[in-house]
Amino acid sequence: MSVYDKLQQLGITLPPVAVPAAAYVPFVRTGNLVFISGHIAKKDGKAWVGQLGLTMATDEGKAAARAIAIDLMGTLHAAVGDLNKVTRIVKVMSLVNSTATFTEQHLVTNGASELFGEVFGAAGAHARSAFGVAQIPMGACVEIELIAEVA
Numbered sequence: 742m743s744v745y746d747k748l749q750q751l752g753i754t755l756p757p758v759a760v761p762a763a764a765y766v767p768f769v770r771t772g773n774l775v776f777i778s779g780h781i782a783k784k785d786g787k788a789w790v791g792q793l794g795l796t797m798a799t800d801e802g803k804a805a806a807r808a809i810a811i812d813l814m815g816t817l818h819a820a821v822g823d824l825n826k827v828t829r830i831v832k833v834m835s836l837v838n839s840t841a842t843f844t845e846q847h848l849v850t851n852g853a854s855e856l857f858g859e860v861f862g863a864a865g866a867h868a869r870s871a872f873g874v875a876q877i878p879m880g881a882c883v884e885i886e887l888i889a890e891v892a
Contacts, residue, residue, distance in 0.1 A: 743825055744824040744825050744827070744860055744861065745824065745825070747859065747860050748814075748824075748860060751859065751860070753811055753814075753860075755811065755814055755815040755818055756811065756812055756815040757815060757819070758815060758816050758819045759780070759812065759816075761778070762878070762879075763878075765778055766778065767816050767819070767820075768816055768817070768819070768820040770820055770821075770891075773828075773890050773891055773892070774831070774888060774889070774890055774891075775817060775820045775821060775888070775889045775890075775891055776886075776888050777813055777816050777817060777820070777886055777887050777888070777889070778816075778886060779834075779836070779884045779885065779886040780809050780812045780813050780816070780884065780885055780886070781809070781877060781878060781879060781881035781883070781884045782805035782806070782808055782809050782881050782882050782883045782884070783808065783809075783812065783881075784805070784808070788878075788879035788880060788881045789805045789808070789881055789882050789883070790879070790880040790881060790882065791805075791838065791880075791882040792838050792839060792840060792882065793837055793838060793839035793840070793843045793845070793846070793849060793873075793882060794839050794840035794842060794843030795840050795843075797882055799845045799848050799849060801882075802837060802845075802848075802849035802852070802882055802883060803848060803849050803851060803852035804852060805849075805852065805882050805883045806835065806849050806850055806851070806852030806853040806883050806885060807852035807853060807855075807856050808852075809852075809853055809883060809884070809885045810852070810853035810856040810857060810885070811856070813853070813885065813887055814860065817887075817889055821891050824860075826891045826892045827861060827864060827889050827890070827891055827892075828864055828890045828891060828892050829864050829867070829889065829890040830857045830861060830864065830865050830866070830867040830887060830888075830889050831867055831868065831887075831888040831889060831890050832867055832868045832869065832870075832887065832888040833850070833853060833854060833857070833867050833868075833869045833870075833885060833886075833887050834869070834870045834871075834872075834885065834886050834887070835849070835850035835853065835869070835870065835871040835872065835883065835884070835885045836872050836874045836877055836883065836884045836885070837849050837850070837871065837872065837873050837874065837882070837883050838874060838875075838876060838877045838880070838881065838882050838883065839873040839874070841873075843873060844873075846871040846872060846873045847871045849871070849883060850869065850871040850883075850885070853885055854867070854869060867887075
């Protein structure tokens with residue numbers, strides 16, 4: 742099954758690449774690697790604002806991370822032209838806007854990781870870091886960046 746068939750089966754439509762909000766580019770390709778800049782969680786087209794452990798629970802953060810994964814795939818599609826060229830999701834780095842006592846950043850990040858596995862199968866298994874941070878631009882609850890290998 743192609744990546745696009747899987748996305749359709751999951752009811753996912755890839756968004757266009759978002760215009761950067763600062764001095765950076767959405768992605769850089771070097772050799773067979775594509776580095777995708779951090780994407781913040783969005784809800785209804787605006788920053789999905791919140792802090793895990795204070796105004797948001799783990800399940801809502803996980804939903805936000807899943808939404809970011811969809812945006813990241815949209816950017817990856819723009820970078821390579823065909824998601825079927827992705828041979829591996831190499832690395833995911835997740836920043837979770839959270840209180841000092843919140844310790845479930847890894848569970849929040851599973852929202853993205855699990856979706857990459859569903860869409861790309863074995864090629865979606867990746868190395869990962871999940872950090873709790875004091876704040877994310879625009880007050881967003883989660884920001885995720887990724888590195889992918891392409892054919």
